[in-house]
Amino acid sequence: MIIAKKYSIILSETAINAKHVFMKKRSREMRILRIRADGLPLYKNPFDISFCAVQRVQQNHLNSVYNLFGNIYVNTVEAFAGINASGKTTALKIISFTSLLLKAAPLNAGFIPQILGERTKAVFDVDFYADGELFHLNSEITKAKNSDGTSRVHIESEKLWRKKISSKTNKTNLFDYNGIEPTRVRNGADEYLPDDVSIMIAINKQIPDMSMVADLTMLTNFNLFLPDGGSVPTEIISLLDPTIEYITVENINNKVITHLKFYEQDELAILNPGELNVYLSSGTVKGVKVFSDAARVLKNGGYLIVDEVENHFNRELVASLIRLFMSKRTNPKGAVIIFSTHYPELIDELDRNDAVFITRSDHGLTVDNLNSLLKRNDMKKSEVYQSNFLGGTAPKYKSLVALQKSIIKSLEE
Numbered sequence: 001m002i003i004a005k006k007y008s009i010i011l012s013e014t015a016i017n018a019k020h021v022f023m024k025k026r027s028r029e030m031r032i033l034r035i036r037a038d039g040l041p042l043y044k045n046p047f048d049i050s051f052c053a054v055q056r057v058q059q060n061h062l063n064s065v066y067n068l069f070g071n072i073y074v075n076t077v078e079a080f081a082g083i084n085a086s087g088k089t090t091a092l093k094i095i096s097f098t099s100l101l102l103k104a105a106p107l108n109a110g111f112i113p114q115i116l117g118e119r120t121k122a123v124f125d126v127d128f129y130a131d132g133e134l135f136h137l138n139s140e141i142t143k144a145k146n147s148d149g150t151s152r153v154h155i156e157s158e159k160l161w162r163k164k165i166s167s168k169t170n171k172t173n174l175f176d177y178n179g180i181e182p183t184r185v186r187n188g189a190d191e192y193l194p195d196d197v198s199i200m201i202a203i204n205k206q207i208p209d210m211s212m213v214a215d216l217t218m219l220t221n222f223n224l225f226l227p228d229g230g231s232v233p234t235e236i237i238s239l240l241d242p243t244i245e246y247i248t249v250e251n252i253n254n255k256v257i258t259h260l261k262f263y264e265q266d267e268l269a270i271l272n273p274g275e276l277n278v279y280l281s282s283g284t285v286k287g288v289k290v291f292s293d294a295a296r297v298l299k300n301g302g303y304l305i306v307d308e309v310e311n312h313f314n315r316e317l318v319a320s321l322i323r324l325f326m327s328k329r330t331n332p333k334g335a336v337i338i339f340s341t342h343y344p345e346l347i348d349e350l351d352r353n354d355a356v357f358i359t360r361s362d363h364g365l366t367v368d369n370l371n372s373l374l375k376r377n378d379m380k381k382s383e384v385y386q387s388n389f390l391g392g393t394a395p396k397y398k399s400l401v402a403l404q405k406s407i408i409k410s411l412e413e
Contacts, residue, residue, distance in 0.1 A: 029130070029210070029211045029301045029302070029333075030102065030128055030129070030130040030207060030210055030211045031051075031068060031074055031128060031129040031130070031211065032051060032095075032098065032099070032102070032126065032127075032128050032303075033050065033051055033052055033074070033127040033128055033129055033134075033174070033175075034048075034049070034050040034051070034052070034125075034126070034127040034175060035047070035048070035049055035094065035095065035098050035124070035125075035126055036048045036124070036125040036126075037094060037098075037115075037122060037123070037124050037125075038122065038123045038125075039117070039120055039121050039122035039123055040094070040115055040116070040117070040122055041116075041117035041120060042087065042090060042115070042364065042365045043087075043364055043365045043366070044362075044363065044364025044365065044366055045364075045366060047091070047094055047367060048367075049091075049357060049367060049369070050369070051074050051075060051078060051336070052072065052073065052074055052075075052171070052174070053065050053073040053074060053075050053352065053354055053355075054171070054354045054369075054371055055352055055353065055354045055371060057071075057073050062328060063326050063327060063328055063351065064076055064077055064325075064326040064350065064351050064352060064355065065352075066331075066334025067334075068129055069132075069165055069169070070165075070167070070169060070170065071170060071171065072169070072170075072171065072174065074334065074336070075336070075352065075354065075355040076325045076326060076331055076334055076335065076336050076337070077322055077325050077326055077336070077337055077350055077355050078336060078337070078338045078339075078355055078357070079339055079340075079341060079346065079347050079350060079355060079356050079357065080092065080338075080339070080340040080341070080357045080359055080367070081340070081341055081342075081344055081346075081347050081356060081357070081358060081359070082340075082342075082358060082359030082360060082361075083342070084342070085361055086359040086360050086361045086365070087359040087360070087361060087365035087366075087367060088307070088308075088340035088341075088342075088359045089217070089307050089308075089340060090115060090365060091340070091357065091359055091367050092217050092305055092307050092338065092340055093114075093115050093217060094115055095305065095338060096213075096215050096217055096305060097115060098124065098126055099213045099215070099303065101124065101126070101137075101139060101198050101200065102126065102128060102137070102198070102200055103200070103204065103210065103213075104197050104198045104199075104200040104201035104204055105197075106194060106196050106197055107141075107153040107155075107196040107197070108152055108153055108196040109196075116141065116142075116143040116153065117143065118143055118144065118145065118151070119142065119143075119144055120142065120143075121140055121141070121142050121156070122140075122141050122142070123138065123139070123140050123141075124137070124138070124139045124141060125137070125138050126139075127174075127175050130203075130207045131206075131207050132164075132165060133162050133163065133164055133165065134162065134163050134164075134165060134169070134174070135160060135161065135162045135203070136160070136161040136162075136175070136177050137158065137159075137160050137198070137200065138158065138159045138160075139155055139157075139158045139198060140155070140156045140157045140158070141153060141154070141155050141156065142154050142156055152196070153196050154195045154196065155186065155195055155196060155197070155198060157186055157187075158184075158185070158186035158198060158199045159182040159184070159185050159186070160182055160183055160184040160185075160199060160200070160203065161177045161180050161181075161182050161183065162183050163177065163180055184199050184202065184203070185199075186199050211301060211302040211303060212296070212297065212300055212301070212302035212303070213302055213303045213305065214293035214294075214296065214297050214302070214303065214304045214305070215303075215305045216289070216290065216293065216304070216305060216306050216307065217305055217306075217307045230248070230249060231246060231247065231248045231249075232246075232247040232248070232249075232288055232292060233292070233295065234246065236287070236288065236291045236292060236295070237288075239287070239291070240283065240284045240287040240288065240291075241280065241281065241284045243262055243263060244260070244261070244262055244263075244280075244284075245261040245262060245263045246259070246260075246261050247259070247260055247261075247288065255271065256271075256273065257269055257270070257271060258270040258273055258276065260276065260279060260280075281312075282312040283312040283313055283314075283317075285312075286311065286312045286313070287312075287313070287317070290304075290306060290321065291321070294321060294324060294325075294337070297335045297337075298324060298325070298330060298331055298333070298335045299333075300333070300335075301333035301334060301335050302335055302336075303335070303336050303337075303338060304325075304335070304336070304337045304338070305337075305338045305339070306337065306338070306339040306340075307339070307340050308340055308341065308342065309321070309339040309340065309341055309346070310341055310342065310343050310346065315343070315345065315346070318341075318346060319346065319349050321337070322337065322339075322346070322349050322350075323349070325337040326349075326350075326351070340359075347370075352371075353369075353370045353371040353374055354369055354370070354371040356369070356370035356371075357369055357370065358370055358373060
């Protein structure tokens with residue numbers, strides 16, 4: 001389709017800084033391989049997801065996967081699909097929280113996530129790859145109330161293991177640290193370390209390439225234009241709204257001014273970014289942010305996290321965003337988009353079952369990899385999902401019948 005081709009070349013100049021070579025040498029950037037969190041109050045079982053490609057990778061079909069080393073690949077697209085209140089957003093918040101933990105960001109500096117229970121210990125076990133080595137971080141974290149009623153996160157204990165990669169490292173022993181002593185342990189001697197900052201702060205100084213994370217989960221219910229300065233690429237503007245000539249942002253005397261120009265109209269100087277919603281559609285406002293962040297992530301490598309990716313976008317626009325991350329040409333550094341969706345048709349865009357997570361709620365949240373639920377690759381993902389073959393992926397029939405009866409009864413009154 002013409003529109004798909006148009007999207008696929010948007011970032012050809014901004015995101016590709018080499019001839020179309022798919023990183024034959026070993027990757028150096030930090031990559032999250034697995035997250036296991038025990039003690040989260042909303043989950044029936046421990047939250048446990050892996051971003052590694054567990055299905056066979058065909059050498060003649062390397063789109064949508066990225067080779068770290070040997071036969072270890074990671075998916076460049078990760079989708080979380082489920083009905084309302086099934087835990088999609090919660091899953092993304094756990095991933096976002098984990099990224100802050102690995103970055104050694106002060107966990108109390110921003111919004112304290114509701115994923116943690118009050119006065120309940122949560123244990124995070126995170127496996128990640130960085131600079132040619134494998135790491136395992138174990139963090140015990142609690143959340144408690146301050147005297148003023150606010151919440152505070154406290155890291156009670158931590159251990160970090162690391163191991164070199166060898167020719168014997170494979171899928172079966174990737175996460176095996178038996179016989180290896182931790183290289184760093186959090187203890188009382190760490191008086192200089194704030195209680196909400198991970199011991200990863202020391203490791204990050206040694207890692208030359210930290211993966212950037214563009215986290216848009218906080219903007220799910222707020223459609224705002226957040227200017228980063230400079231000009232919005234014309235390719236993105238024409239993609240979203242061809243009537244716009246340009247959008248530029250400048251900072252004058254600590255005041256952010258957005259310049260908006262439609263073709264054959266005078267330029268508008270906007271002091272409050274929120275006013276852009278008066279002149280631009282919701283899809284354009286969201287698209288400027290999402291596609292600009294996608295361009296940065298694709299250029300530098302890293303993660304783009306988007307909750308309810310279909311909000312304000314048509315299906316083809318979302319599909320084309322996903323394809324940018326699936327293509328070796330536009331994604332040579334193996335950047336990853338992690339998104340949630342209500343619409344099962346979107347997961348048909350993904351080639352692999354192991355890139356899809358199904359979220360469900362039944363007396364507690366669960367998240368399962370589609371590959372473990374569906375062994376066949378010849379079945380259309382959306383049809384399996386909508387048929388409720390997996391269980392818990394369609395609205396409850398009894399609830400629908402009850403609603404129908406209630407409406408009929410109200411009409412008879």
